Amino acid sequence: MSTQVDDFLERVEAAVGSDAAPAERIACAAAVLHEQAADSDELEPLLPVLSSHFATTDAMPAKARRRAGAFYTPAELVAFMLDHTLDPWMETPARGLPTVLDPACGSGRFLLAAGARLAIAHRQRFGGSESAAWRGIGPKLIGFDSDPLATAWLSGRISALAGGDPEAAIGVHTIDALHDDALPAHSADIIVGNPPFGTPLRRRTDAESLRRRAAVLAGAPIGPYADIASIFLLLAGKSLRSGGRMTLVQPLSVLAARDTQSIRDAVLKDCEPTFGWSTNARIFDAQVHVCAVGFYKRLIGDPAPVRRFGDLPPTEYTPSRRPGIGHSWAALASPACSVPDPPPFEQLGTLGDIAHATADFRDQYYGLLPALVETPDPIPSGVAPVVTTGGLDVAQCLWGERAMRLHKQSWHRPGVTLSSLEPSMQDWAASRLVPKVMLPTQTRILEPVLDIDGQWLPSVPIISVTAAAERLSEVAALLACPLVSLLALHRYLGTARSPSAIKLAARDVLALPAPPHQELWHRAATAFTAATHAGDDASRKASLCESARLMHQAFGLGEEVSESILAWWLQRRH
Ligand SMILES: C[S@@+](CC[C@H](N)C(=O)[O-])C[C@H]1O[C@@H](n2cnc3c(N)ncnc32)[C@H](O)[C@@H]1O
Known part of the structure; x- marks a missing residue:
């Protein structure tokens, strides 16, 4: 090579x-x-x-x-996407041949494969040679790419297929597709492709003006971390003609990230999702988990269920309901990521009704550094033990039992000498050394730990959840409930470093549902407290299972559903 x-x-x-x-x-x-x-x-x-x-x-x-985000799409995924985007259009015999647009076409894998299908249809309708067919359909293939070498190759290819006619490649443009002259200035019946991924903040100097322009089209502000691929999705949705179909590859995070919510909503206002596809495998050279979502630009009609596929060759799962405005689209990809659909459950308010949650950031992380020490045994007064995500397990703090990594170093008993902290950090430490539930993020299930005496100092990225003393164990039991882990994983799918991990911001924690059956919730909390004081793994597990079953009853789940979610949770716990 x-x-x-x-x-x-x-x-x-x-x-x-x-x-x-x-x-x-x-x-x-x-x-x-x-x-x-x-x-x-x-x-x-x-x-x-x-x-x-x-x-x-x-x-x-x-x-x-x-x-440049230049990672070309494997032929099998291209074919699958065309099967569900171009073919439904072609199945309506009275229609003319469609215009096909790839807004970041690279070497034209989508356009050439679509062109081959269109050329067959052209010959069936009008007869003639293959190159005559390519002369007919070539101008219907519109490709944008900012890479002049890719577009040169593609236009050379299309011209050659059309018997050397350069006019056949008239639709191939070397252009920044996010520029005003490209999207949504051009329109098409079929839009397919795999736009570049990445945060615009890191990639483009004109990120701010790009976001402002996209926000006008979305009709709402767009978050600073919205992936550039989602901006392609928004603009391409505007370029799609009524009755047309569009499927774009996207990073999995676009389905659920908060910063892309306004883009998802804007797309849903014009388009019906028709199918979702994803895979646990990394199919591109780029280290990103991907999905593809198909849309139909509606004329009228009731939204149909959305088909769901995974892997290649594709497996089809049960369809899901159309995602609603203001919600995540994670359900479109969840079965392909081995995340079951959450069952219906009863809810009365949210955790935010009884708790506060706070996350810490780099200031607190670096602020600890000058005061870090290996803590002597017994812990001297004036030293607070520091806990990291790696030192927490459900209902269990392993400080002193398991080595933890902090500031690129391994520690057995990490602690800080409080008097060595900067004054602002001392205030921070005082506000954290209170009764609380510690909740690590980026974990496979939620792993709350009750710190009833307020003795541990949480290190980033642990979220501290506080509540009235008598309700703290209820907060912990709710966060340890398997249904709640499933909901969190489902709601925020793809936003963590790995699709199998849960990443919650403090406000996401507070948005988790609370159950209506208070008495059962209270009993679940008692079982969670028993798990916290358990002397061995077997009794801890027994108490956690008891707490989980009671929480599930508090959410109104039947026994069969409850047991299956508990089994899923237990399997993820290790
Ligand atoms: C993931 S590749 C996909 C290429 C092709 N669609 C495929 O699936 O094989 C993304 C392409 O986007 C192009 N690109 C990056 N930024 C662009 C922009 N602002 N406008 C148009 N193309 C862009 C890159 O040059 C690259 O060819």
């Missing part, structure tokens, strides 16, 4: 000379690729690598590739 890249770079170098300006080198490389595309596919998978060599003179090629 690297020999082919080196050969190509040498060829360009030889043609333009080593002193050539970058623009001249790129133009030469584009011309070579345009010509080569007629004869061979060989360089196609290498295009992102080739382009990254031309991106800038100083950037590392691998970095340039990541910045």
Whole structure:
């Protein structure tokens, strides 16, 4: 592979000379690729690598590739997405052949595969040769990409398929698709693709103006961490014609992230989701979990259930209800990520009705550093033990029993000498050394630990949840309830580092549901307290199971459902 890249770079170098300006080198490389595309596919998978060599003179090629988000889509996923986007359009015989748009087309994997299907239909309708068919359908293929080498290759390919007619590739543009002249200025019947992923904050200097423009289209502000792929989704949704269909690959986080809620809502106002697809496998070189969501731009009609698929070749799961405005779309991908659908349950308010939750950030994390010590035994007065996420398990603090990592170091009994903290950190420590429930994030299930004496100092990213003393164990029992873990995982799917982890912000914790049956909740809390004081794993597990069953009854779950969620939770616990 690297020999082919080196050969190509040498060829360009030889043609333009080593002193050539970058623009001249790129133009030469584009011309070579345009010509080569007629004869061979060989360089196609290498295009992102080739382009990254031309991106800038100083950037590392691998970095340039990541910045451009250039990871092409495997053929099997392309075919699956077209089956559910292009084919339903083609199944209506009276319709003409559609215009197909890929807003970040790269080498045109979607457009060429769609073109092949359109060329067959064209020949069935009008007869003629294959190249005549490509001359007919070529102009219906619209591709945008900011990478001039990718577009050169694609237009070379389309022209070649059309018997060398450059007019067939008239729809391929080297352009920033987020620019005003591209999306939503162009419209199409079918939109398919895999736009670049990443936070616009890190990738673009014009992130702020981009977000403002997108916010106008969404009709609501867009969060600063909204993935750039979701902005493509929003703009592409506006480019889709009525009666048209769209499927875009997205990072899994777009389905549930708070910063993309206004984008999800804006898309839902115009479009009906038709299917969702995801996989636990990492199918791109990029280390991101992905999904694809299909849409139909509605004319009229009741929303149909949304089909759900996973993996490749795809498995189909039971459909889900259409997601509502203001909600996560995680249900579209949850079965593919091995997360069961939550059952219906009874609710009376939220945890926020009885509790407060606070998260700490980098100031507190770094603020601890100058005062960190290995704590002597017994703990001297003026030293507070520090607990990390790794030192917590459901109903159990393993401080002193399990080594913990803090500030890139392993500690057996990490603590801080309170008098060595900065004054503001001393105030912070005083506010944390109170009775509370400690809740780590990025865990497979919620793992609340009751700190009834207020003796532990939580380190980032543990959330501290406080409540009236008599209700603290109820808070812990609720957070340890398997149904609540399932709801949290489901609601915020894909927003943690791994799709199998739960990441909650303090306000998400407070939005968790509270059960209506107070007496059962109270008994569950007593069982959770027993788990906290258990002397061994077996009795801790027995008390936690008792607490879980009582919580499930408090939420109105039947026995069968309760047992199946408890089994799911127990299996995730280890
Ligand atoms: C994930 S690749 C997908 C390419 C192709 N659609 C596929 O699925 O194989 C994303 C593409 O987006 C392009 N890209 C990145 N930023 C862009 C922008 N602002 N406008 C248009 N294309 C962009 C990259 O050059 C890259 O080719």
